[in-house]
Amino acid sequence: MIKELARVGFPLSREEVRKLAYEFAEKNGLKGFSEKKGKAGYYWFVGFMTRHPEISVRKTENLSVSRAMAMNRVQVDRWFSEYESMLLQTKISDPSHIWNVDEIGVQNIYATDKVVAGTGENAYSNTAGEKGETSTVVVAMNAIGDVVPPVVIRKGKIVGKCWRNGAPLDSPVTVSPNGWITTEIFVQFGPLFLNFLQKKNLLKDDCAHVVVLDNHYSHLFNLEFLNMMKENNVHVIGLPPHASHWLQPLDRVNFGVLKKAWNKEVRAFTHDTVGKRVENLISLEFSVLHLTWP
Numbered sequence: 688m689i690k691e692l693a694r695v696g697f698p699l700s701r702e703e704v705r706k707l708a709y710e711f712a713e714k715n716g717l718k719g720f721s722e723k724k725g726k727a728g729y730y731w732f733v734g735f736m737t738r739h740p741e742i743s744v745r746k747t748e749n750l751s752v753s754r755a756m757a758m759n760r761v762q763v764d765r766w767f768s769e770y771e772s773m774l775l776q777t778k779i780s781d782p783s784h785i786w787n788v789d790e791i792g793v794q795n796i797y798a799t800d801k802v803v804a805g806t807g808e809n810a811y812s813n814t815a816g817e818k819g820e821t822s823t824v825v826v827a828m829n830a831i832g833d834v835v836p837p838v839v840i841r842k843g844k845i846v847g848k849c850w851r852n853g854a855p856l857d858s859p860v861t862v863s864p865n866g867w868i869t870t871e872i873f874v875q876f877g878p879l880f881l882n883f884l885q886k887k888n889l890l891k892d893d894c895a896h897v898v899v900l901d902n903h904y905s906h907l908f909n910l911e912f913l914n915m916m917k918e919n920n921v922h923v924i925g926l927p928p929h930a931s932h933w934l935q936p937l938d939r940v941n942f943g944v945l946k947k948a949w950n951k952e953v954r955a956f957t958h959d960t961v962g963k964r965v966e967n968l969i970s971l972e973f974s975v976l977h978l979t980w981p
Contacts (some may be wrong), residue, residue, distance in 0.1 A: 782830035
């Protein structure tokens with residue numbers, strides 16, 4: 688039962704295993720556990736784990752019920768069937784014509800990690816603040832590694848004079864109230880993507896492209912963007928709802944590498960400047976992008 692519950696996304700804690708053991712013993716007339724505590728003892732649990740090496744104590748990753756229900760074989764197989772059908776109908780076989788577009792949010796303070804410190808002593812990490820400011824980077828990449836100039840979104844009302852420092856000429860820097868992607872900004876990304884295809888000589892009437900997106904409202908509920916893509920022979924397909932944590936290519940590999948590199952650079956900057964806040968996020972963002980991607 689313990690393994691089965693963990694397999695379907697409801698793993699038991701140490702406390703819950705001890706309570707389950709007590710309930711089992713009570714139903715089967717077995718004695719030895721404290722009726723007052725209503726659970727098996729600590730040393731029983733230690734012995735139980737020793738007798739069952741096929742299970743272990745580990746840290747779980749949180750996964751919402753909606754995401755867990757979406758990740759089932761029927762749902763995923765149906766999506767891949769639709770995806771394959773689209774590729775066949777549009778005659779897309781060249782990996783340079785298969786794109787994934789997604790966003791990643793980064794902050795100007797680093798995420799703390801496990802450290803080595805004195806046993807029993809509190810350990811603190813000096814940061815530029817307890818709450819960071821988020822910026823979003825919109826990235827488009829094809830299956831052979833071509834990367835469209837990314838769009839950087841800062842929190843604010845107007846673009847600061849120095850915010851473009853360090854950014855490539857073709858990479859726009861813009862703003863939104865919270866630093867996140869909006870429908871309007873994603874529409875602005877459309878011409879940037881099409882211009883990149885034109886420069887690469889990939890935008891031809893007889894050569895279709897496909898763009899894989901998640902179901903964020905700014906993507907698939909964006910008629911202006913979808914019509915723009917359709918007019919230029921670019922076909923858009925959305926990933927199944929609540930399944931991007933497994934099926935989004937950029938999420939699975941590239942963004943993990945980027946976030947690790949980003950955290951390392953922000954941590955180094957904070958230590959070198961004795962807690963100074965990163966002001967020019969743009970310059971650092973493009974430096975990290977250059978280091979981690981082609």
